[in-house]
Amino acid sequence: MFIHRNIANLVCSTDLNVMSVINYAVRHLHVKHIIVCGHYGCGGVKAAMTPKDMGLLNPWLRNIRDVYRLHEAELDGVDGDAKYDKLVEFNVLEQARNIIKTAAVQQSYAKYGYPIVHGWVFGFSDGLLKDLEIDFEGQLKAIQKIYNLTTDALEGS
Ligand SMILES: [Zn+2]
Structure with missing residues (x-):
C-alpha cells in the first residue's frame, strides 16, 4: 500500500504533495485501486x-x-451528528472526484482499465468501514464532460 495522509483527507489540485503521490502511484506503481x-x-x-x-x-x-x-x-435539512456524518461522507466523495479529475487517473484508466477510485469512511466508535459505493464509471463519465484530460491538448488546433 502507498499511503498519503493529511487533515480531513483533502485532494487539492494545487497541493504538490498529494498530486505527486497520486502521479507516482498511478504512473509508476500502477496501482489498481485508490481509496479515499x-x-x-x-x-x-x-x-x-x-x-x-x-x-x-x-x-x-x-x-x-x-x-x-x-x-x-x-445538509441544512439535518441536525447535529447526522449533519456532521453527512459532511464527512460528502467530503470523501468530493475528494474522490478530485482524484478522478487528474490526468494520471483518466489516462491510465483509458489505457489499462485501472485504477478504480473508492470512497470509504471509518467509524472509530464501532470499528466499521463504510463503503460509499462510488459508481466509478458513472463519475468518470460525468467528470469528463468538463475535465476530460485524455485527449491531446493540441488536437484539432
Ligand atoms: Zn480527521
Missing part, C-alpha cells in the same frame, strides 16, 4: 463546520466549506 478513506468524528470537518477564523488553517478548511456549499440544501 475519511472518518466519522473528523476534527478537520468539525472545524470547517464552525464559522470561525482558524488562522493558517483557513485556506485548507475552505475546501471543506466549499463541499458544504455544494450540498447546502441537503
Whole structure:
C-alpha cells in the first residue's frame, strides 16, 4: 500500500504533495485501486463546520466549506451528528472526484482499465468501514464532460 495522509483527507489540485503521490502511484506503481478513506468524528470537518477564523488553517478548511456549499440544501435539512456524518461522507466523495479529475487517473484508466477510485469512511466508535459505493464509471463519465484530460491538448488546433 502507498499511503498519503493529511487533515480531513483533502485532494487539492494545487497541493504538490498529494498530486505527486497520486502521479507516482498511478504512473509508476500502477496501482489498481485508490481509496479515499475519511472518518466519522473528523476534527478537520468539525472545524470547517464552525464559522470561525482558524488562522493558517483557513485556506485548507475552505475546501471543506466549499463541499458544504455544494450540498447546502441537503445538509441544512439535518441536525447535529447526522449533519456532521453527512459532511464527512460528502467530503470523501468530493475528494474522490478530485482524484478522478487528474490526468494520471483518466489516462491510465483509458489505457489499462485501472485504477478504480473508492470512497470509504471509518467509524472509530464501532470499528466499521463504510463503503460509499462510488459508481466509478458513472463519475468518470460525468467528470469528463468538463475535465476530460485524455485527449491531446493540441488536437484539432
Ligand atoms: Zn480527521
